[in-house]
Amino acid sequence: MCLSSVATAAPRIGVITMQPGEIFFERFGHNAIVVDDPSLPEPLSYNFGFFDLEEPGFLGNFIRGEMQYRLAVLPLADDLAYYRDVGRGVTIQWLDLGDARATALAQALAENARPENARYRYDYFTDNCSTRVRDALDGALDGALRRQLQGRSRGNTYRGDAVRLASPAPWMWLGFDLGLGPAADRPNSLWQDAFVPMRLADALRQVRTPDDRPLVATEAELLPHRLAPEPAETARPWWPWLLAGLAIAGALSWLGARNPRWPALFALPFWSVCAVAGGLMLFIWCCTAHRFGWSNQNLLLFNPLAVLLLPGAWRLMRGRDPGRLFGWMLATVAIGAVLALFLHWLPLLPQRNVHWIALLLPVHAGLLLALSPNRTGRHA
Template sequence: MSWVARMVVTIAIILGISTPTAAQEPRPEEPAGESLQVFLMTMGPGASVYERYGHNAIWIRDAVTGSDLVYNYGTFDFAAPGFVMNFVKGRPRYWLGVSDLDWTLRQYTHAQRDVAVQELNLPAADRAELARWLAHNALPENRVYTYDYFLDNCSTRVRDALDHVLHGALQAATAGREAEGNFRFHTQRSLTNDVLMYTGIMLGQGPRTDRPIDRWEEMFLPAKVQERVRELNVSGPGGTMVPLVASERILLEFGVYHVESAPPAWGWKFQVVGLLVAMLIATGLMRGGMQVIGRVTATLWLVVAGIGGVVLLFLWLGTDHVFSASNRNILLMSPLAPFVVPLLWRRAGRGPSRLGALAAAGMILSVTVGALLALAPSLGGQWNLQVMQLATLPGIAACLVALAVSSRPAGALPPPP
């Protein structure tokens, strides 16, 4: 090799110039999101009241890293500082939690709750954007939010994340379209497993729960997100419309818990209970041991009604529970009730006290007005017929018995033993 050839080779080595046979075309980078799969997870209801509505999450699988991350907007901690007080005030703090798929499935296996998944037919760029969006929102400085059980909950956050990468298609397909039922309808059908909890929540819900909602708002329920996603078609390759859901499968199936398709027809049961309590209260006008039983029953009812009325007033005026505001049930469960109690135990001949008599008259009036509004919900704006059926007769009976007992002349009614 001549000195010229040796010099050329040396310079080529120094400059890193390859020979044509060794040259390789630059390898194009894999499009962002190509290795990702996106699944909507829908969990069935559970036993606890906060599990009755079901749950959902977004599962991101990365074939390159082997990760299976579940993004869950329903994370909270009862033991966290201030959680209970914030919950009472209507400002509970929830956050976006991230967990491994295996851990998530173990939790739902332990709770015996069903889990279904839908793989979403999203373009690679949108899959990458959803993964970025969720990872960003899971950062400590971004993950916490103020929870609202109808307007901003774990399910509406999943809905909004999906709508973000669907470029508004989910909202466009559902906003303005009539929902299956309003917030009260879905609450009632979800709580049929617990009569006491059902009754308490029906007492606490005001007229905003009864306003009409559309399918977009109805997705506060995870099952409705699952349904709407299943129905949605999106633009696919070449502009053709394709189903958003590429496939569906069940990961866990126990069949232990379920939600009814419609609210229970419990009106007659509430009416019977109210009538029986009122009849028991009426025995307070009898002589002997029965009058004591009647007055004790009336006392208990008035105490419960009074506490209920104070709680309803607090929820309305002292908290951010907007769906408890302007609650007409405060007419049926009156804060005046405790002021009637002393009349039941006032000695014969003394007559009713002015305060007690005014409280009894005011409560009779308020319960009557509340009952009339319940019979004509278009006037009151609130569907609370079941509460009226339960509370009207006992409330009026307790006040009438209290007025009658306290008005008897001396010697007409022996004091209780």
Template sequence: MRPILRIFLSLTVLLACVMPHAHASVANAPGANLEVALVTYGPGDVYWERFGHDALELRDTVSGEAVNFNYGVFDFNEKNFFLNFARGRMHYLMDAEPTGDEEGYYVQVGRSITRQRLALTPAQAAALRDFLFWNLRPENAGYNYDYYVDNCTTRVRDALDKALGGIIKAHLAAQAGGMSYRQQTDRLMSAQPWLMLLLDLGLGPYADQPMNAWSESFLPYELQANLRRIRVPDGHGGTQPLVQDEQLLSPNRLSVPPAQAPDLRRPLGAAGLAFALLLVATARRARRVHALLATLYLIAAGLAGLLLLVLWTLTSHHSAWANANLLLFSPLAFLLLRTSWRARRGLAPTRFANGVVVLQLLAALAAVLLHLLPGTVQQNQPWILFALPVWLALAWSLRQAAPPASFAGAASARG
């Protein structure tokens, strides 16, 4: 998806619908002359390109004119773009561009291009063309983007399904999907580990719901693969493949995402255990180091909890709502910052701090029990394995803050 707003080109294509032509073009060619193809572009290096992209190509077989229609245009310069993005109100646009110009960009940046010619009847091809040109009008081109259920690929999928009378949805909705939204996100973002971890932390139970092949076709590569299995009427009482032929127009020159999502349980569990052991080891022998480590964790946990709470209550990011990780990373952590530095001087926690610690441990226990309940949707085992040993180590180390010298002093007095 390229952040380039090409309104003038869109208007030019629209004018093609109403201006007289000396020769046929995509805008006014009869359906029998229209060739329809799905063009799929491989993932790019930039984070917003990791999911890939696609477009519908309409080609007039008489004049040779070919136009790509895609739904992936956004503008960083739009007023309040980043604020709207943070609030989950992303504005995207449909666009159209000559096929040669569109594909030239992807060849230049090294992203693969695959073209699937589709078996649409003349009436279906004409109906798809008419819908795409209607959708291209300025009053219809914009839409509210959702990265899972309403994006540049689901719009392409839905346009094809509409032209084919619902065949695609009927076929794919009956097939189980291979991964969840979370797994696909982790897989595709694994080239940027820190961003992948932040996204995984922020995804709630919505991202773990079972998917069918229709919903999993929110990704360009999944839609491309799923269309290969669909058959449509051939007009003679039989059926034929929807994908008539498939061509790799340009190979991929970038790193390819892994086929499976990484299993985060082992690395996050090991990191949590190692941090917990470090807290225990420094609790008495290196209290300044312990205070620094505890402060670092408490600030990170508090900020994470605050972010999760904001995503749930103040944004439209429904995939982040009701996130059980709030039980593990809570703004309550901020209330223990002073206690961690008091422990450095051998001062025991206050009654209030003890209450906060108990409350946080109960919340962590609730996260574990919630995950073990039958029918639990959210798959947050990696974050439980990370946070639970750290909270236990913090609770233990804070209880060790009372200086043992007081007991030695009492024994001397008795002597």
């Protein structure tokens, strides 16, 4: 009688949340669903975060926004071993789903983990390892998770969380901040916030089951966190960026009044960066599926047209006339930066790039003033 009872007992379902790591793709944390089935020798971890670097065309798929991830199932002890070795903390939330829902979820996960079903097209914000955990739980709860989280918001955005969590790696947060367009700046619901594993863990604590019981029955720490903590939420003031931009613009104007070679020496690498960064933004918009990088208004600040200014800057450094179209193109690039400010003021689809506008609009204006053909005595 006891053996029969154990054999038919429903599994326990838990969600494990791993704290951020030090490698760039570990900066955002991770999570997985644990199925503790009494009929199996040990708990299993259903982990949606596996990808294959050796997969043919992996790099090209990554660049185009067509990367494939898959669900893998492995013993929980094996899944935890890596996080123990690198010092990443892990907590578990045991869920009160009820026997029928827990059994149905375990069966659905096992079916999803079959080789023919395991792969999915990854999207960093809307279809990642954490949103897959969220969606699996929502299915087991007959949509109750989404209903309780969709209409509530803390004002977080995809850009805000991406930049915050990437902040320990300067190149990484710069990439997110410059490369994301206005679609990343809409306030998220708690449902959308769940693309971050730690946000999902916070949300689960507030959810109630369809039977009006707290979804999270108990929580426990499986591994202590020995690395730096998750970056805190901090406001980003724009005025230091404006002060820096005005200081650079003032210096350029002062130097240009004495010898245009000096502002041209600054302009050459600056316009090169604008051309390369703007070219990448344009490529993301026109040639990839990274839709959160589309319509990026930073294109007006890092204008790809700056590449046409490079020959003129080189001529100015050598004391020569910059060319007939230099003045017109110089004004066009500066007007683009003014247009970025105008678009920021519009309520239609604002992009949270005021700090970049505050820095770069004065710089473009300073270069226009310092290198204008009328000021340098040259003719466009």
